[in-house]
Amino acid sequence: MTPITRRVFLQSGAAAVALGTTGRSLLPAANPRESGESFASYQKRRRKELWSLLGDLPWQHRTEKPKLLKTEKHEGYTLERLVLDLNGIEPVPALLLIPDKRESPAPGLLYMHWHAGMYGLGKEQLLRGVDAQPAYAPVCVEKGLVTLAIDSWCFGERKPAGDGKTGEEDTFKLMLWKGQVLFGMMMFDEFRALEYLASRPEVNPQRVGVLGMSMGATKAWWLAALDPRVHLCMDVCCLTDYADLIKTHALSAHGIYYYVPSLLKHFQTAEINELIVPRPHLSVNGRRDPLTPAPGVEKIRDHLLPLYRQYGRETDCRIELFDSAHVELPEMRKLILEWMDRYLIEKNASVLD
Numbered sequence: 001m002t003p004i005t006r007r008v009f010l011q012s013g014a015a016a017v018a019l020g021t022t023g024r025s026l027l028p029a030a031n032p033r034e035s036g037e038s039f040a041s042y043q044k045r046r047r048k049e050l051w052s053l054l055g056d057l058p059w060q061h062r063t064e065k066p067k068l069l070k071t072e073k074h075e076g077y078t079l080e081r082l083v084l085d086l087n088g089i090e091p092v093p094a095l096l097l098i099p100d101k102r103e104s105p106a107p108g109l110l111y112m113h114w115h116a117g118m119y120g121l122g123k124e125q126l127l128r129g130v131d132a133q134p135a136y137a138p139v140c141v142e143k144g145l146v147t148l149a150i151d152s153w154c155f156g157e158r159k160p161a162g163d164g165k166t167g168e169e170d171t172f173k174l175m176l177w178k179g180q181v182l183f184g185m186m187m188f189d190e191f192r193a194l195e196y197l198a199s200r201p202e203v204n205p206q207r208v209g210v211l212g213m214s215m216g217a218t219k220a221w222w223l224a225a226l227d228p229r230v231h232l233c234m235d236v237c238c239l240t241d242y243a244d245l246i247k248t249h250a251l252s253a254h255g256i257y258y259y260v261p262s263l264l265k266h267f268q269t270a271e272i273n274e275l276i277v278p279r280p281h282l283s284v285n286g287r288r289d290p291l292t293p294a295p296g297v298e299k300i301r302d303h304l305l306p307l308y309r310q311y312g313r314e315t316d317c318r319i320e321l322f323d324s325a326h327v328e329l330p331e332m333r334k335l336i337l338e339w340m341d342r343y344l345i346e347k348n349a350s351v352l353d
Helices: 006-011 013-018 039-052 122-128 137-143 164-177 182-199 215-226 242-247 269-273 294-310 330-345
Strands: 067-074 077-084 092-099 106-112 146-150 203-213 232-236 281-286 317-322
Touching (some): 077 182, 092 122, 092 182, 106 122, 122 137, 137 330, 164 182, 182 203, 182 215, 215 232, 215 269, 215 281, 232 330, 269 294, 281 294, 317 330
Parallel strands (some): 106 146, 106 203, 281 317
Antiparallel strands (some): 067 077, 077 092, 092 146
């Protein structure tokens, strides 16, 4: 298929769907000199711009070999407890779940834990689950997914001493003084974690997906936007449109980690998510979830679907709203399992060029 250009998209009838109520397109104004720019080139340029907003990142750090602390044998899988060297600043505790029954090489999954003020939980959410989301470890075992989960900054074994909320706020402030951004450092760790997962001999690097709920969901679609190596993005209950979050006076619903300086000068949520196109993207959200205002979810969906349609891949993007609050419903889980099967598990799972 001939690559679509921004001019083609803007001239298509579907472009009208991407216009907000003010009549301004969600897409930034095109420079006349860029009128013939392919959408792939546009994505590459904007991806660099998005990375540039995430503060001073330790790109110069060369990772060292992970430390294997413990190997646990469980029914149907082996669990490796690791310490990863991702950023050169502080070690990153991690879990690697390796199913006994799996393809060789097997599809991989990077699981990202939530926030919810549960600072001590971190990566263990993969194994334990929470009231709002049953554990995914059994799913990963059943489907033969080699799954990695790390403790994010300020969570799990990386939780600062004392009160978790104070620790997160202090980390955010100190990083700002140093020219760093907490969310940027979080995303850098996930980027390097994906790199490690894809490098494992058990894993097929062409079939690696990301999955998370809440904070984990936000990190999932950010990472998929930042890193084209992500083959499948699945996010639960946090596809938040920034403009609608402001409109509903719900900024306090998200932790301080969420806020990236100057982001709105460059991107709205839909413009980040368009960097995932045309890779498969499933997003399930609650219509009564204050963290994710429903009109904003619909706005993002209406922006992305025409882009997928231009690639002939409309069915590879599904953004749904359910009658729920901030919880993963069984109906949501059913969809997630279907997408795992379709894009990661099945032997004929499509891999984009």
